[in-house]
Every structure is written in C-alpha cells, then in structure tokens.
Amino acid sequence: MIDAFLRKLRARDDLLPGEEDVLRRAVGETRRVPAHRTIIRAWEPVRQSTLLLSGWTARAKDLESGERQITEINLVGDFIDLHSFTLKELDHDVVALTDCELACVPHEAIREITEKFPHLARLMWLVTNLDAAIHREWMLSMGRRSALARVAHLFCELLVRLQVAGCAGEDDYAFPLTQIQVADCLGLTSVHVNRTLQELRKRGLVELRNRHVRLPDLGELQRLAQFDPGYLYPRKQAR
Amino acid sequence: MIDAFLRKLRARDDLLPGEEDVLRRAVGETRRVPAHRTIIRAWEPVRQSTLLLSGWTARAKDLESGERQITEINLVGDFIDLHSFTLKELDHDVVALTDCELACVPHEAIREITEKFPHLARLMWLVTNLDAAIHREWMLSMGRRSALARVAHLFCELLVRLQVAGCAGEDDYAFPLTQIQVADCLGLTSVHVNRTLQELRKRGLVELRNRHVRLPDLGELQRLAQFDPGYLYPRKQAR
DNA sequence: CGCGGTGTTGAGACCTGTCAAGACGTGTGG
C-alpha cells in the first residue's frame, strides 16, 4: 500500500531495520476522493499528512483575479503535504486532478519518528527538500524557458517520476491532465498550450490522445527542454 | 553572531533549554567572500551548511544558453544551503550578491541535532520548508503576475524578511541588487525591469536610488502586487 | 582620464494572450 513511498525512499538511501515497520504503523485510515475535489484548503490547520496511494494531485495557488498557478504535481508514492508537519497550515490548496486514494499519517506519528527514528526523519526531511528542488526547476521553466521547452520539460519530468513510481512504460504513460491544467502548471494559457502541443506533435516528439502520452523521440525532447534529471536526485546515498 | 538565525527560529516557536547552546556550538569557523563570488557550485559534494551572517546571496540556475534564473534571495539569518544536509549536493549555484560573512555548520553537527535534539531538528526542517513556500510564491509571480506586480511583490517580500532580520526600517531598506539581478529573479529582462521601475516611480510606489529603496505607499504597493505575507509563516506555534 | 559595469531610451519584432466561435466527445435525461 505504501510501497511506492518506500520505493521512493529506498531509491535515495537504504532503510534501517525497523524503519519500514514504523512507517507502516504510522499510516492510519485510507479514503477515496473524486477528481476536482479540494483535498486540503490553504490556511486551515492540518493535523496529519497525506500519502497519495493512487491518482494525481496538484498544489495550487490562486490570485484574486482567479488565475491559478499549479506549483507541483504529486503522483503515487508522494506525500501531498508532508511539509504541513512543520508548517501546520499550507500556503496553497491541494486538489485532486483524478480520482485518488489517500492514506492519513497523523503528525503525532511523524513527531514520534523525529523523536525515535532520526535516520527515517532525515529521509522524510529529504522528501520535502525534493519537492523544493522540483519547485526550483519549475521556476527555471517559467522564468527562462519558451513555451515549447516548458511543455516538453513537463512531459520529461513526469515520465521519470512515474517510472520511479512504477507507473510508466519506457516512453509512455497515462496522462490525465486537461490542457487547462497543463497551462496552470506552466504559467501559460490553454490556447497557447494547445498550439504548443500541435507543434510538438508536428515535430514527432509527443503523441497525446485519449489521456495517454507517448514520447517517441525522448532524446530530442530532452534536448529541446534542456531536461537533466539530476534535480530529481535519483541517486542512493547515506543520509 | 547567529542571533539573526535564532530570531528567525524564535519567531516561529520558542526554543527549548539547551537548544541555543547546541546551535552556538555547532557553528564552526566564519569567513568572508566578496560580491560575485560563487560560494557553492551545483552538483559538488557538500559536507557543511552555511549560515549567512551579513550580506545577500542568491540561488541561481542557468540554462545552457546562459540565461539565469535566481530562485531565491537569502538574507542575514538565513541558511543559504540547509537543504544540502539531506540532499548532499545542490541543484543550483549559490552566489554572493554582495560582500558576505558566512559561518560553517558541519553536517555532522546537524546530524547530531537530529539524533539528540528532535525539536530543534524540526525547526531546522521547518526552515527549509519556508524556503519552499517562498519558491511557490515566486512561481505564482512568474506564472501569473504581470511584470509590474512581480517587481512590486519582490520589494514587499524583501521588506518583510529584512524587518524580521532587523535590517529594514518601517518602509525602506538597503537594496544592493542591480536591475540585471532583479530581472534574473523575476524571469524578465533588465530592460523591462528598468521600464517597470520607472512606472512604479511614476506611480509614487517606489523610490530607488543609491542602492537604497523606500516604499512610500506600502498599502497600495501590496495591493498592486497582491502581496500577503502569510506565505512567510510569521506566526509562532508549537512545532 | 579612460574604462567597465550599470542604467536609460527608442524602434521594431515576436511570443504569448485575448476574445470569440465552432467542433468534438461524453454523460445524462427523456
């Protein structure tokens, strides 16, 4: 159930004896939410963190004028709000992009981990820092990459992350986002995302239909996006 | 010496007895670096984190084409790379924007804190999560705010953060950045930053000269920027 | 006094946004 999360941790460091058990015991009840539901509302007190067991979620910030910026996509095995353990309330909403299965982990349990399992606590700290690294790469996209490179980069990132989670093939994966949601991720309009996708299709870099994407020329796509997976910290290391 | 950092922590939660001492003992030697120096280079192994005692630094990511994106400004009392404790290497450079004084904190010392001072460790975890919250707000700026609002928002953020650090007046502070660096923060060109600054001056919202800025109509500036300091998590809370 | 970096200005290009309309697809109710 929490296996995708364990895999994510083990990709970065070996777990010590007992750590897997503690984590399994830390997990409380699970629940399902339908697509479009707001799972966590900004600025409301949070007493538990939530692990994503299946589906896609997004962290979204809105301006008064209604424009939305998605600051991160979360996938199977991600905590959607582990940072709420230290922050106690979030500066953004978390919304379900698809139907989702969620597992609760009470902050009290995480606190116990910080008291008694410091190595595991460091790994959970690491996980929140991985989110921040993704944030920084997205900033680079929004500040300095063209629309074409931005869209390409998003497809590249999601491929790698879904592969780690075991939810993607060599060069394809289920892609549930609408063009509106892609636009909200990239700081573009949906009209322009549409035209950009057409350009990527014309170049033979992206095949997208029926909520499924294939990236037939990954090398070229990565070159176009200047995608380097280093920022996802895929290496195992003592931490 | 590390007082600005202590103030930053105490603004979020009370310290327990002994925690201040541990922190003071954790700090190793200090050093000075001149402006423009690269303090930490991306992807090189890091064995210590660095506390900023004076000056301004930036986290910078570059594209091959040479375009730069600054993903965060760090100020007195900030760790410039606390996340390197879990990440072991950084996905970005850290550069000195001004002459800086730095203090080393060996990762070994932070590791000890996670082993023996879990509450303090949680506060240091919190500090890295504050960085991520700033990242998210900057993403909102770059994705959805106009150039005018972006520049305004940056001035608002720096005012609040410098006030917490005790380095700003009611409505003014020393502002050492060039327009090129501001552009790199906001995903704009320096030419456009220049024109945007003129517009802000014309509206009576920003007075900037001699590396010093005053914000005569803070309320209006914040309204224009849709600035809400909540994302800086200025509240004290048990953590 | 000259130099290099920074700030300023102008003209024009271009990328992306805006607005609007229609096509397409899917689920629902009659």
Add this chain to the structure above:
DNA sequence: CCACACGTCTTGACAGGTCTCAACACCGCG
C-alpha cells in the same frame, strides 16, 4: 435511441506585453 448540455479541444484574427538590438548616458574607480 436521440437530444441536449457541458467541458474540452481547436482555430482565427487581433492585441499587447515583453524581448531584442542598439546606442548613449551615467558613475565609481583605478
């Protein structure tokens, strides 16, 4: 089974914000 409604995708014409390139002014400093 059809009609309809709704969201999404697509397309076109046009607007506008931001960028590019270039030149010049300014200023601190050696």
